[in-house]
Amino acid sequence: GAGVSQSPSNKVTEKGKDVELRCDPISGHTALYWYRQSLGQGLEFLIYFQGNSAPDKSGLPSDRFSAERTGGSVSTLTIQRTQQEDSAVYLCASSLAVTGTEQYFGPGTRLTVT
C-alpha cells in the first residue's frame, strides 16, 4: 500500500509569510508525528496526534507553529510569520497505535525561508 506522503516536497517562502505543510499518513495509522530536522541536527519532536485524543504540542517551538489533523487522517502543520531559523526539513511519521513501535516516515518537506 501507499506510504506516508508529504507535500510540497520543497517550499521557498519569504520571511514573514505563512506556510502550510501537509502530511497524508498510512491508512489506518492512528498515531501521527511531526518532526523538524535542521541541517546537521537530529530529529526534533514537534507534535503528536493519537486518535481523538488531545494532541501533545509540547515540542512546538513557538506560538507561530500550529498543527491540526482532520478526521483522524490528514494533518497540516502551519507556520505563521516565517523566520529564517524556521528553514529545515519537516518530517511526518505515522504508526499503528501508541504501542506500535515502528514509525513510518514520509519524504519530508524542505522549507527555505529567504
Add this chain to the structure above:
Amino acid sequence: AQTVTQSQPEMSVQEAETVTLSCTYDTSESDYYLFWYKQPPSRQMILVIRQEAYKQQNATENRFSVNFQKAAKSFSLKISDSQLGDAAMYFCAYRWRETYKYIFGTGTRLKVLA
C-alpha cells in the same frame, strides 16, 4: 532526562568491508526500545533494525546487526559487506515503552568508498 548520543559525525568504509556505528543513551528506565534508522539523500527515513531492551539477544537483519550492551547503555550498529547503497545518514533512536516519544541522536553520515 533521556538522551541519545552519536559521537561519530561521519564514518567511511570501503565497499565489502565492515563498519560499526556507535550510539550511547541515557535513561533510568528498564523497559524501552532502541532503533537504527537510515536516511538516504532522498530524505526517506527507513527503519534498519529494532531492539527491545528486555531481550538479551542482539537483533540481526541480514547484513545489519547490533551490539546491545544494556548495562553500558550502548547500542552500536554493525554493517557487514558494505554496499554503495548503504551510504546515508544513520540515526539512533530511543523510545521508552510507556510513552510515544522518540528521542533521536544527531546522526552519523556513512560514506561507502568504491
